[in-house]
Amino acid sequence: MNIETFRAAPVRAESASASPLPEGRPSRAEAEAAVRTLIRWAGDDPDREGLRDTPARVVRAYEEFFAGYAEDPVALLTRSFEETEGYDEMVVLRDIRLESHCEHHMVPIIGRAHVAYLPAGRVVGISKLARVIEAYAKRLQIQEKLTAQIANTIQDVLQPKGVAVVIEAAHQCMTTRGVHKHGVTMVTSRMLGAFRDDPSTRREFLSIIGGQRWQVEG
Numbered sequence: 001m002n003i004e005t006f007r008a009a010p011v012r013a014e015s016a017s018a019s020p021l022p023e024g025r026p027s028r029a030e031a032e033a034a035v036r037t038l039i040r041w042a043g044d045d046p047d048r049e050g051l052r053d054t055p056a057r058v059v060r061a062y063e064e065f066f067a068g069y070a071e072d073p074v075a076l077l078t079r080s081f082e083e084t085e086g087y088d089e090m091v092v093l094r095d096i097r098l099e100s101h102c103e104h105h106m107v108p109i110i111g112r113a114h115v116a117y118l119p120a121g122r123v124v125g126i127s128k129l130a131r132v133i134e135a136y137a138k139r140l141q142i143q144e145k146l147t148a149q150i151a152n153t154i155q156d157v158l159q160p161k162g163v164a165v166v167i168e169a170a171h172q173c174m175t176t177r178g179v180h181k182h183g184v185t186m187v188t189s190r191m192l193g194a195f196r197d198d199p200s201t202r203r204e205f206l207s208i209i210g211g212q213r214w215q216v217e218g
């Protein structure tokens with residue numbers, strides 16, 4: 001598939017992957033000043049020795065936490081392979097470490113993702129699938145939207161017979177504040193194509209990822 005044709009077609013993936021960065025991104029110095037303000041708001045002195053370099057460190061950490069805004073998940077999937085010897089069985093990536101940040105509290109969402117697709121002639125390098133997950137995870141997120149974005153992008157760009165995404169994650173906004181619910185994992189899933197329509201395909205995927213406990217809805 002050439003990039004031009006596919007760039008023109010999948011409107012949904014394009015808009016989902018477009019970086020929402022507004023105009024006038026603040027400078028690094030402004031970002032560091034904001035961290036100093038938050039330290040003072042917390043009740044500490046940003047000029048004491050242990051905190052002096054903290055604003056710079058926090059801003060560098062933010063560059064890592066939110067690196068996904070600079071990635072284009074659609075572009076990551078454009079290089080696919082058609083020489084598959086007719087391989088048309090399920091491709092599953094399971095237990096992919098997931099690190100994101102909740103958009104309501106800006107604290108970590110930590111968990112794992114499982115992604116599967118049923119190829120229709122084209123496959124993509126597995127590292128690319130992992131990077132698509134990361135490109136969406138390293139943004140401010142809610143788990144439901146993250147799950148849907150990953151599935152929709154793979155479906156729109158690769159156009160397989162189906163896509164399944166399951167994410168299990170703990171939200172630190174639930175475990176370290178508010179209701180302080182420890183050991184609670186949120187599970188979200190998005191099933192498209194054959195994974196939605198064919199119970200046996202969905203069952204096969206869920207059994208591969210060890211998710212028998214979610215088969216009740218099947």
Ligand SMILES: [Zn+2]
Nearest residue numbers: 102104105173
């Ligand atoms: Zn939250």
